[in-house]
Amino acid sequence: MSLFPRSLYNSDSPFNPIFRLLEDYDTYSRRDQNTHNARMIHWQPKFDICETPRAYELHGELAGMKKKEVHLEFTDPQTLVIRGKSERTYTSGNPPAGFVEGPTAHGALEGGGAEPSKSQPQQPDKDDKHDEKTKYWLAERSVGEFSRTFNFPSHVDQDGVSASFQDGILTIIVPKVKKHESRRIHID
Template identity: 40%
Template sequence: MSLFPRFTQECAPIFRLFDEYDRQAFRDLDGQFKSIRSFTPKFDVKETKTHYELHGELAGVEQKNINIEWTDNNTLTISGRHEYQKKLDHQPTVEDETSANTSKDTSVAKQSEKKDVAKQTESSNAKYWVSERSVGEFHRSFAFPARIDQDAIKASLKNGILSIVIPKATAPQARKIYIE
């Protein structure tokens, strides 16, 4: 029995197209809908005779922001969040404008100060042309068809890849019950 049907693999390009459409459609709504930003990390699931292996792409997600838990006997849930700060360009304010009533000496001094400040902040005030990295919250659940040994699971995060090894539980041994 296959854990995931072949249909899912055949339709993957269509699902990626829908994901890309969603990313582009809501790209400019960062501030308004920040709470609903989410993404779906890609996972590979492999089954062997003794265990299952999950390998998921979580580039940029810190270990402390990942939660792995069992929701029932055979369902593993992986959730978390990826935060990414981007600063908006500096907007001029009233304080930035020079007053028309100031003397020429004062305005020359202010202009030289502004040039020094501009040199210092030039590299820090970058303007984003494209922002394609996945940010927000994610939530994935995996249901396993076989019994799982929940106490022997091992998880690691290395180079942006979350690896989880989930051992299968041994079949319960038949026990004969004696009648007294």
């Protein structure tokens, strides 16, 4: 829930950063103190929507997600619902050789008396849950389930909708239904 309606601030306003800060603080303060439990948190990705003479274009930020985690469906003739689920994944293990830049004397992991390892790519272990002893210093990524609903003001061509997902940006083109033009019929 936003503290301020989106119509109150736009990208040209000098107060936009303040409104965004207050909205982010509101979102943060509403979270449960233990954000690392099994319960999924709901979040809303940001979307830009523009209207052209022939279609509506939606561009949404879904950083870190894969296209198989996002689902689109029309629930009504003019209502598009976008749903998805983002989960946090972690990697563990030693970084591959050359991963850490600069000298290794300042806190980098070093071998414990074993012979030097050869430069081979390592496959990180992926875990969805972290050890209970892990202390988070910062957790800003949006994770959990999301659902966005968009109601279009005019009729749309559901069969002509196209969607693409590249570099964390979901682009959806929703064509408008062509207006029915009146036609005169000549009488013979």
